[in-house]
Amino acid sequence: MRTQFTRELVALTNDLTLMCRLAHDAAERVTDALADADLTATYEVFALDEQLQQMYSACEARTVVLLALQAPVARDLRHVVTAIQIASELSRIGMLISRAAEQVYKSHPEPVAPRPIMDLLMAMGRLAAHRTAIAGQAVATGHQPPAEPASDAPTMDELHQQLHAALTGPVWSGPTDASIDIALVGNHLERCVDHTARIDRLIRFLDTGIPPTAQPEDAP
Template sequence: MKPMLRAAYRENLEAFNRDLIAMCDTVCTIMDHASSALLEQSLDDAETALSEIDSLQEISERCEERSMSLLALQSPVAGDLRQVLSALYVVENFERMGSLARNIALLARLRHPAPVYPAPLQGYIEELTRLVREMGATTRALLDNPDPDVAVELHNIDEGVDDMRAFLQTLVSDRKWEYSTREAVDLAMVARYYERYADRCVNVAGRMVFLVTGLKPEEYLRQRDEPDYDPDEKFATIERKFRR
């Protein structure tokens, strides 16, 4: 690639990365307002979350246009190609995260001024929103500094979200559930939305691991924690053992 073309390519790639960060910031903002709408029965927060969806869509479309330019017109080398494809994967996850946050805001608006869930369960929802907010902040930090060790730790927080969702699912399906069927269904939906949002954060973190190391998260962990691990040697051992 000629120097001038290379400079233009790098400029476009940096602009793409800035849009990616802006998209993450917008997603986190939408989820923060959606969570406030849920926790506080705030109609204003619900409307703010929903209004931010348009901004998210604009950034997403801009990212798509930039990616087409980078891939089709400027023939990136292998390392840059991995970066562009990783960014596209991240954009897709951010879009879905925005949709999940939007669903929470819509449900809060639909039930307003009544709460979505029974008041005695407030503490559980607060913990769920706290975990997801932490995951969103970590995901944002990874865009600035794609540290694979930080990225793989998101799995630990995600397990906490999975546990909360499983607990709430058990709660609403218990015969001793003392609230309405509507509240049971709404609570199960909310827990599912947060769980899927958290899963998308893990997906983005996994892509950051791949971007830095070229490895899937589980492969990176294996190499990090078992420095002498050699898959080729292990496979050869298995082959020798069972060869006839």
């Protein structure tokens, strides 16, 4: 019985790792789609999100079976509960990236935004992909990855502030509805990073037993 349970946990972790890879690939492809008004990349994002949602449903079903039939306790229970929460966060990342891709589809053949603003959106997309890759490493190992070295690269909050300033400044002269659509793309990408931060906290909970709500704000 214990051996079967261990196998199920390993399979669950493998599924979550694959979901992280799908989310990362989707973030990279939506960045490509934004950069080139690329419909092929846009369709790939939709397909990756569909796979993500299917895997989320499978993970949800697997965790329900584990809880119902195995009645795990202590760390095993923490593992199962954390897994479904991580799967939920990854599902949301996929949906947010898909919504950003929908704007590329809507704007095609024109780009979503002029080049100075597009550069900001692309930077946000690259950062979302990077943060998702780091989350994938944490999920695969069950531990927080080593802290990244200090960098002068802007944070997602800084990029979002720059985007807001660009849309309300002289660089942008488009209609209000277009500025709202662009702001939504930025918001979707920003929220992806918010979800990776929640995954970080869940991995810390799995590793240490400290609930996410009890972790300090600056916890990795």
